[in-house]
Amino acid sequence: MTSPVHYVTVTAPDGEVVGYAWGDATEVEWMHRKASSPSAYKAGLEWYTKVREAHERGLTPLGVLGLLSHEPGVGPVTEAPDVAALEELARVVTPADDRRLLAQLDRDDAEAWQELADAFDALTDDDRDVQWGGGTKSPSGAIHVPFPRYSEALQRAVHALRGVGAVTPEYRWRHSPLPQAPPEGGLRPADAMRAATAVVSAERMSDGEIAEAVANGLLDAIATSLRAWYADPSAEEQLKADAPPTDRPHADPGTSAAAHPQPPAHPQPLAPPMCRFCGGSPAADVTFRAHRGLVILMGFRKTDGPMCMTCGLAVHRALTAHTLAWGWWSPLSLFLFAPLTLVRNLLAVRKVNRLPAPGPGTLGPRYDPGLPVHRRPRAYVALVPVLWVLFMIVTGLSGGV
Template sequence: MAEPRPTHENNNMTDPVHYISVTAPDGEVVGYAWAEPGADDVEWINRRASSSSAYHAGTEWYRRICEARERGLTPLGVLHLLSHEPGVGPVTEAADASAVEELARIVTPADDQRLLSQLDRDDAEAWRELADAFDALTDEDRDVQWGGGQKSPSGAIHVPFPKYSKGVDRAVHALHRVGAVTPEHRWMDNPMPTLRPEGGLRPADAVRAATAVVRGEKFCDGTIDKALKSGLLDAVADSLRAWYADPPAAQPAQSSSPADAPPDSGRDRRLPHPHLPEPPDPSLPMCRFCGGSPAADVAFRAHRGLVVLMGFRKTDGPMCMTCGLAVYRALTTHTLAWGWWSPLSLFLFAPLTLVRNVLAVRKVKELPAPGPGTLGPRYDPGVPVRRRPRAYIALLPALWVLFMIVTGLSGGV
């Protein structure tokens, strides 16, 4: 799917919105921040199918957006400021806010694989129990009886509740045992998967459905009953059993266009991610951030000295020229700004960190421009270190040392 761009077929169309995409170090897209024309604030949306760690990272990014706004920056200024951070894509135009929200609904193959990795293939006994539990379900088990609903002598009406049989409880417990009920699927933020027109569920959708049905029961009585009557719970078990028996055969081909899915399916669109073009040559090392190649195995460091405390940070791994420059400039600028404020930092750790970064950046500068990435948006290197005001905080300790030297020499005359 191409990057959304504004069209100009109608001169009365509203101005496009601007957005940035935020990517975790492992390449997973965390979410999107955008600003509408004339808006007073920056909006943030987590990607629905993201991992739990990416969801928590999104909370941190929202906090950073709020802090940037408190500094008095305009919404577009906030986006431009954050676009220079590692893991953030450039400021891009979209036709409207709904186009950005559509990006947040994209489900990638990596999302499916993450859910399937929650399944415990090594526990053969748990998978036998899953098969036995669902095979043993009877018509009586599926015909769930309800209790409550009657009026007490005081006039209060008891809330109706389902009375699940031991067979149903056994089947639900079996889903837990194989790992099909997982916190990696945020079921409240996503629609309930539905059966495909030809019947059945994709294995990853089976995990989504199992999680939504079992956990949803705690919030809405009768969710399991409804899934039993509709055949959804049986489809979950059938899909999981087929995947366990033969994972490749259980994975149907994924649609590349939402037009291939029925309009009322209620399922998330499974589109190729806009930042996922054709994969590069697998024989070349891939950048750990964007997946582009060629890449060099390098390590960049940052140091902070705070009187008696010191902090060290290291980012290493294969990096392409673009992402490597971005990391180098970000960590070097951080060291130049904050790496001098303790004696050991001033005379040892900060200079050593800067020298090591200069030696490491030579490797990435020798690389040609990287090819298309496969993991997410490429880091924006931003302006060179010499054009970043924060880098010149280093002049303060340098001038102080010079002053001490001059004062000492003057006193000795």
């Protein structure tokens, strides 16, 4: 029986979806997006480390996702029916993925494209009938590993694919299945690049990949698709026109679009904002400040972010008591910065006081508000400058009589 999981979508600054951090009741994991660029994959490795480090701090899986959701480029915590649904989402190919691959083709190199056409037009049935060598036993008893014998014409055709840029490191072929030649119709240009990259690159690791692509018609389908793309520039423009304003995922060719779950158009957080300290909710976005005046030097400090009633009250009391004790010991602090800081803290704490008691925290222990400000002895240090100012005023008025 499957169970729901929660996840956050991580997006790069350029808008590309890097991957998904997800968690169930006990574990939190990272899932790369299959069609992402190499740079996004590298960024995903860093996010994997970040996810594991957060979990090792003792946070619950939902607490980790809630913490990550406040970082730039990370979406809200969202629910998926199960891990399989999230895996389907990670396999979705976007129009931006296609455009990124097609940008690797060198349309301006007319000579390379002519070479591609000439090389494939020159292939004969004998070239496509790849023979194998090796596989025989030597006098010493060793067996030679079988290997394909590619004709010079076929090698020329494969080299021509490289010449136009169809074999590109922008496609992470090891993480995706090899595209197949469609029984009817041609490959989409971006899929032709995926197939070319996978076939040519895999040949270096496993002899016979090119031979198989020749036998099943995939290699010819690749060339046909790329030549049609080069001959008709409007195909590229049509791809751009078909792209939505934001790169919403679409299904791979030959599969049902309904099989790929679409992310919500306006995903909603599962809960109100969480406190940045304890993870409890509800929380209010507030800023508390502290000021310190030291004759001619001054110090400023602030703590901001979503805070629950308990943690917010604790921060307010700590920073306000600090200001009352140390915020007066310079002329500007006495008459401007310290009073302004206290007033701003009073306005901020009103938002916190209106919150109900927070629910259970998910990020860690909740702050202890401690004693109210008026019951903290050091807060009464503020009476010293106040009494001094009053003394100076009374003395001045008495001297003027």
